Amino acid sequence: MIDIKHIAKTFGDRQVLAGIDGSFQPGQTSLIIGGSGTGKSVLLKCMIGLIKPDEGEVLYDGRNFLTVNEDDQKVIRREMGVLFQGSALFDSKTVLENVRFPLDMLTDHAENDKLDRARECLQRVGLEEAADRMPSEISGGMKKRVGIARAIVLNPKYLFCDEPNSGLDPLTSIKIDQLIKEITDEYKITTVVITHDMNSMMEIGDKIMFLYEGKKLWEGNSATLTQSNVSELNEFIFASKLIRDMQH
C-alpha cells in the first residue's frame, strides 16, 4: 500500500502541488487524472523519488521514502517498477538487454536465471520475437510493452505508469491498459497510473484521483466518475463532444 500525506511542491514562486493526500491499495489500479500542467507528473516524480517535495510524506507499506536512510531507500526502489511516458528504453541496448538490465545491476542471480526471467517477462508482454531488436527498430506500442516488461522484471510491489497511452493509437492504448490491469491483478501490485485518456479511466480505474491546479478536487472510481458535481472534473471529462453526446 502507498500512502501520500500532504505532498506540496513549489517551483520558484509557482505552487505545483498544494498538499495532496491519498492512498493506493494493492491489487488496484489507481489513476491520477487531470489536465496538462496540473501537477500529475510532479506528484508521480515526488512519489518515486525523482523530485523531493517541499512538504509531506510518501509511505510505502508504512516506510517513509523521504526520510529512510539510503540503504532502505534502495530496498524500496527495488520494489518499484516504473513505465515512463516515452518508455525510457536504453538506446544502446537490445530489447532483451533492456529488460535484463535491472537484473544485471541489482541482483546476483546466475546468468541463465537472469536470461530466463527476462525472456519470461518479454513473453508476458507478447514480445519474445523482438528480443534481439534495438529500441529504434520497434514501434511506440512495442516500446511501452518492453517498458512494462522491464518494470516488472524484479517482481515489483509497486508499479507506476506515466501516461502509458500517450502517442498510441486507440487499439494499442486499450491493449496497454489491459496489460497493466492484468499484471496488477496477477501480481497483486499497487499500481498508480497517470493518464488523461478517457478510455483508461473507464476501463481500468479501480480508483481515480482528479487533480486541478495542484489540488485534489475529487476522488472516486470509474462508476462514479461521470456523476460528480465537481464542475472542473465535469469540464475535464466532458471536453470531448463525443463523450458529451454519449452522456446525453
Next chain:
Amino acid sequence: MYSSSPIVGTDSCSLAACMSRIGRYFIFLGSLFRNREKLGVYLKLILGECNSIGVGSVFIVALVASFIGAVTCVQTAYNLSNPFVPKNIIALIVRDSTILELAPTITCIVLAGKVGSNIAGELGTMRITEQIDALEVMGINSSSYLILPKVIASMLMFPLLVILAGFLSILGGYIAGVLAGVISPEEYVSGLRYDYKPFGVAFALIKTTAFAFLVSTISAFQGYNVSGGALEVGSASTSAVTNSCIAIVAADFILTQLLLT
C-alpha cells in the same frame, strides 16, 4: 539522487551565476565517486568507452597531426632563411613544438570537438528521454554509472592518441620537408636527436591527462544537466565544446607555468 534544476540554456552571465555554475560542476564531480556500482560493471563499460573514444578518434587525430607536422616543417623552413642557421634546427623546432604544444593541445581541442560533443549529446538525449530518470529510479547512481567510465576511458585513451599524434606529426614534418626539398632526411633526423629533453614527453602526457579529465567532465556536466528538448541538447553540445576548449587553453597555460618554469 533528485533531479537538479536546469542550468544549461540559461543566458545569465553574472558573476554569481558563473560562480554558481562552477560550484555545481564541483558538486557534480563529487557525485561521480559516491554510491558507485561494482567494479566489474565499470570494467565492461570502460572497455566500450575506450573503443568508442580511442579507436573511433584515431583517423581524425592521425589526419590532423600529420598535416600539422607538415605545415610546421614547411613554415619553419620558410621563416628560417638565414644561411647561418643550420637546417636541422627546422626538425628541432618541429619536434619541440609538436611534443610540447601541438600534439597535446591541438589533439585535445580536436577531441573536445569529437568526443566532447558526443558525450554531451549522448547524455543530453538520455536526460530528455528519461533514460537517466530510469536509472535513478532503479537506485543506480546515474552520474557515476554513465560518466565515470567515460572519464576514465578518456584519461586512458587521450594520452595514447597524443603519442600517436606526436609520432605522426613528426613523420608528417619529415615527409613534407623532404618532398618540398627544404631539408634532407639526414638533417631532419639529426635535428630530431639534437638537445633532446625526455621530460618534454612526460610534460605532454601530464597535460593530456589533465585535458582529458577537463574535456570529459565538462562535456558530461553540460549533457547531464540538460532540460528541455532537442534544441537544448544541441546547445549543450556546443557549450561542451566551447567550454572544453577554453578550459584546455587555460589549463595549458597553468600547467606550463607550473611544470616548465
